[in-house]
Amino acid sequence: MTDAYIFDAVRTPRGKGKKDGSLHEVTPIHLLANLFWALQDRNRLDTSQVDDVVLGCVTPVGEQGADVARVAVLYAGWDQSVAGVTQSRFCASGLESVNIAAMKVMSGQEDLVVAGGVESMSRWPMGSDGGAWAMDPRVNDKLAFVPQGISADLVASLEGFSRRDVDSFAAESQRRAAAAKAANRFSKSIIPVKDINGLVVLDHDETVRGDTTTDSLSSLKPSFEMMGQMGFDATALRKYTTVEKIDHVHHAGNSSGIVDGAALMLIGSKEKGASLGLKPRARIRQVAVTGSEPTIMLTGIGPASKKALRKAGMSAKDIDLFEINEAFAAVVMRAARDLDITMDKINVNGGAIAMGHPLGATGCIILGTALDELERTGKSTALASLCVGAGMGIATIIERV
């Protein structure tokens, strides 16, 4: 089997995903084009050597619909021989792109692939693509559909995480992100978003609030209490019969931020890289996906990570750094318990609670963040993992070379 290597990783800064966010004025195609140009420039890349582009997009409608990967390739002016495919594994789509690209290379079918994702959540809000899961009543019924926030609150209730526990986790995420930002730890990957005149629209992650404290979060109202009381709590509790009541602890301040953003990663075989003068930064050791109970939905990180570790012949102790997507505070706290790891190894530079979660891109972003941090600290192995809608999990293990 061929080994798959990461040669480069770039991302946009993340802009607040509302109409007053800086990237609201930028089309998703343009977010991507900036990155394609950067990847091309930074690597002096002959784009005709790229076999395929795999992009994640969770809400592939409107201007990010209709296979945005192929459209972005052409719009960015890359060679027309480069194919493009868009896929969705919900919140894991960005990492799924990486895993697909890696597997393409490992299988020997392709030699050089771009992986990544995009999401303009301000222009094409979550859920605008519908889906049988929520909107078709008999599907919804059979799957015992509840929104993710209800699932996150259920995780907290089951694990006994109090409001203060999740708020202090969130405050720490903000503190770490602010420190990392101040120390320019993301500068290796962030490509400022520029308009058609070359004027900078945004060059930093927009939603980081370093002054956040557990106390300042304590006044925020729970986001999912009302919809829970309308019926979703009852659906969740019908499955979790030993939980008497769902404690609604999550809110805007301890859940992942809604943001706009995109990311790309260049992945290929050692030989292909050598022939193009690309320097391998890390080897993709193992990828894994799992499915688990869909109503609690967000508990897939443990099983997916364990599956990847087992297949790689490793244990959690062999991993120097974990990047676990902060979909909700309780999700990461539960994952830490499942994997028996301590917080000093997880999301050392903050996560999506502080910087946001542009659905289709996040997985690719956090793997890039892990790689940068491994290089900065001289460490060796990292595992990136996300919880995924409808009860899935995904994990990717990399090792520096």
Added chain:
Amino acid sequence: MSAVTFTVDADGIATISLDLPGRPMNVINEHLMQPLVDAIAKVQSDASIKGAILTSGKKDFIAGADIDNLFLVTDPKIAFEMAEALKAQLRKIELGGKPFVAAMNGTALGGGLEIALSCHCRIAIDDPKAKIGLPEVKLGLLPGGGGTQRLPRLIGIQASAPLILEGRELSPAAAKQQGIIHDLAKDKDELLAKAKAWCLANPKPVQPWDDKKFKFPGGDSRHPGTVQMLAIAPSMANAKTQGNYPAARNILSSIYEGGIVDFDTGCRIESRYFAELAVSQVSKNMIGTLWFQLNGINKGKSRPAGIEKQKTQKLGILGAGMMGAGIAYVSAKVGMQVVLLDTTQEAADRGKSYSTGLLDKDVKKGKLLPADKEAVLARIQATTKFEDLAGCDLVIEAVFEDRGIKADVTKKTQAVLGADVVFASNTSTLPITGLAKAHTKAENFIGLHFFSPVDKMPLVEIIMGEKTSPATLAKGFDYVQQIRKTPIVVNDSRGFYTSRVFGTYIMEGLALLAEGVHPRSIEVAGLQAGMPVGPLALNDEVSLSLALHVLEQTRKDYAAEGKVLEPRPGDSVIEKMVKVLDRPGKKAGHGFYEYPAEGTKGEKTLWKGLAEHWPHAKDQPAQQELIDRMMFVQALDAARCFEERVTTTVADTNIGSIFGWGFAPHQGGALQFINAYGPNKFVARAEQLAARYGARFAPPKSLVEMAKAGRTFVD
């Protein structure tokens, strides 16, 4: 005689008047449909006819589809074709190019409303007692005549979904407000005049959904607002039904998919969902019990024949507590004179004021005129004097459950009225034969077991003592029907039928707790089984101290007979809860649950201490195991009652279980549960449960034999 009278007036307006021979109401069957189809064809083909008014020659418009035919259908293809055939006719009404007006002179339900919806205009007589709605869901069905397609297109998906899902019945005025009908008329003359005027003014009407520019009011199923509603609709429905009613699921699907496709495709989709429900076990259970068996009871199947129907004119009630006060209310409400007696005038007045409270609520809601309230109250005489019972033709005692007190009031009543007036006891626990000994003519003594709260509960359990005469039964039966409740007739036995079997449900819950099953899992299983309340909450409601009292009394009674009461696994839980832990139930604020102090907000929560006294077992059973235990224990005891002839008809046993203690309606009652499960399969599972959990799950002999013979419970 045809069910349709067809006339055409000088202006070319036809009147199609429906009057199904031999039936009190118009129902949709082939005897109604064939002449109606002919009439529709005639309107469309005769050029001199300009339009048609569809009305009824009976008091009501159309009560719905004839269930008899549908109940026999077991092939979904036939059910599908039935629905399609009806819809094809309704399309002819709306696409024929001539105006059709539904002149709804009374109740229009189910298929009756669906026919009206296919007319271009609907006008109804403004009678607050007339009902308009699509109640099919109550029998486990959906409106298969286009109701799930036309109503959402008429008033919007969000407005129509709850009406169809809950089978809500509206008054004509409310239906007009919702946009379901176009106009109201004060009487039939005005109704027909308005209908005719509409026909003349609208010679070429088009239904909204047949207009090329049609848009769903409030948006179709793609609209973000609708999507949001659809996402939570199953959760909201299941919060009430636990997913036990496939009709709710199919109604939602029919509405949702109908909001994606065109009208005709939507109609076909509806027929497919209808067909699945029509042949489903749940609809067969519900129709069999809640339609056929209930109708049989209400027609007097258990009433002795050959005894003339008697109306109770003046009712004496002994004891003005909760039960006596409720009995006074329901009796005075239907026009009886009531003497409400208690030991002090204050207590008697307090009993009467219960009626005042309920009537005031009705006046406030506009359901009752203040004068009518006064009339009802004037019929209730609150007193302490037994002499005031003079002239009563029925007396019901609802005094404390104590043999001595009951004997005393029986004798005092007899002293005033003599021995020929029927005397009824509202005991829920004491055998009637024993109580009747206080009466000189035991044949005139009967049990009338009411349920609390009397004004809400639809059932009365009539208990025959050993000597109770058929005439006395007839008197009691007629009285129960007079107060518009459903009577079941049972023979004397400890706990009679309902209290006895109901108790098994609670006791199984306690047994599970004693085994270390998580209390919330127990409660959820009860709800999932289709019971209205979990067993622990229910035990809190009826009070644990009462349960302990009954237990100790039963032990004493057994001892007196030289027998020993077999201990049940839940007994120790009751004893510990009351005697050791001082948690006697809801009234005290502490039982299995902790209740918020009176007047304060908040919900009851399971008492945290339960885990300490009944620690959770390491391995928790699957929910289905809990559900099976709670359902089997009830069904088995009901089968034992039937074997012991405590109950004597399948209908009484089934209806008594649903109306008496809320046995899962979707199962069609305690015996129908066995039929639906399959008697052989049921016996096998019961034996398995008996081996695992004890003899209470052992199937009675008669049931084993019935299963072997391949029979089911039928009357």
